[in-house]
Amino acid sequence: MGCSLDYCRRYSTWVILCQSLISFHGLLIQDTGAFNRTSTDRLLGELAWPTLETRRKYYGLLQMYKMANKLCPEYLIELLPPRQGYRRTNDFVPIRCRTSKYQNSFIPSGIKEWNNLSLELKTSSTISSFKGNLRKVLFLPRIK
Secondary structure, three states: OOOHHHHHHHHHHHHHHHHHHHHHHHHHHHHHOOOOOOOHHHHHHHHOOOOHHHHHHHHHHHHHHHHHOOOOOHHHHOOOOOEOOOOOOOOEOOOOOOOHHHHOOHHHHHHHHHHHOOHHHHOOOOHHHHHHHHHHHHOOOOOO
16 A cells, blocks of 8 residues: 555656646637637537537438338338329328417428428439539528
8 A cells, every 4th residue: 555645656756737728728728719708609600510400400311212212211201101193202291280289399390391302302313412412502601
């Protein structure tokens, strides 16, 4: 068993190291403007990052594309309602929801977003072309 003085010395060295790392990272964050109370939208715009809502929408529509084109397991494809209409054959029948919690869940909200896409985007031949076209639509540069 070591001396308690050695333990204190190691502990104080650890604390000093942590404080210096925190202050160093604080300077890095401060240089980006996070400590200067920069709004999230402005910071995301400067970094050219999409918002969380946009990223969720992108990945949800990507999953809907896979489900609509049978590129995922059968148990997911079975969750989709039948297609509707003669003119827009790639639309799904909207699901009626009694609660807002169910309305905001993946399948009903995904169908709503899917039906709002352009026909050209929904009929993309490959998943890579769908991704590229969807990025063009969703991740437009924000100019503020």
